[in-house]
Amino acid sequence: MVDTPTRRAVLGAGALVAGSLFGIESSVAQAQLPPTPACRDGEAATLAQTEGPYFKPSSPERIELFEEGMAGQPIELVGFVLSRNCKPISGALLDFWQADGRGQYDNSGFRLRGHQFTDAEGRYRLRSVVPGVYPGRTRHIH
Ligand SMILES: [Fe+2]
Numbered sequence: 001m002v003d004t005p006t007r008r009a010v011l012g013a014g015a016l017v018a019g020s021l022f023g024i025e026s027s028v029a030q031a032q033l034p035p036t037p038a039c040r041d042g043e044a045a046t047l048a049q050t051e052g053p054y055f056k057p058s059s060p061e062r063i064e065l066f067e068e069g070m071a072g073q074p075i076e077l078v079g080f081v082l083s084r085n086c087k088p089i090s091g092a093l094l095d096f097w098q099a100d101g102r103g104q105y106d107n108s109g110f111r112l113r114g115h116q117f118t119d120a121e122g123r124y125r126l127r128s129v130v131p132g133v134y135p136g137r138t139r140h141i142h
Contacts, residue, residue, distance in 0.1 A: 050136050053105040059095055062114040065128040070112075072101020072129025077141065080122040088122025096126055098141040103132035 066074055081092040095115040099105050106112060118124050131139045 053097070053107050055095060055097065055142070056107075056110070056113060059097070059110050059113045059115045061116060063116050063125050063127060065096065065098075065112050065114050065126065067111070070100060070129055072132060075128055075130045077126040077128065079124055081118050081124070082122060088118070088120075090118055090120045090122060092118040092122065092124075094118065094124050096128070096141060098128065098131045099134055101129050101132045103134035 081089045081094070083089055093115060094117070095113075097105070097113040100112055112128065116124055116126070126141075128141070131141055133139055
């Protein structure tokens with residue numbers, strides 16, 4: 001893959017968001033990161049894995065994905081979005097989607113899907129359920 005400036009920016013933002021989820025301020029995230037070196041594996045094909053479910057456009061704007069009677073333990077996820085210079089980014093669009101407590105995604109509607117914007121200090125807050133396990137993946141929220 002070609003390392004374009006756009007790709008570097010996306011990777012940098014992801015690292016900052018991931019670090020903020022765990023309350024870790026990474027000095028690595030503040031510096032320009034070199035491109036990830038290519039892996040040499042003898043040109044072996046990457047093993048196939050289950051694809052998706054995927055992002056769906058036009059999710060409802062909301063911070064509360066939990067609905068009464070929904071399977072799964074309630075959870076609140078908070079974090080913030082920072083620039084590469086560690087400045088809060090207000091108005092950043094965050095789109096969340098996840099499986100319910102039984103590991104099931106809603107691919108036809110917007111159950112456990114929604115988007116929101118960071119506040120003036122770059123913060124977000126999501127109320128949802130702990131996602132269930134489904135084959136081949138650990139619990140996760142997109
Ligand atoms: Fe997933």
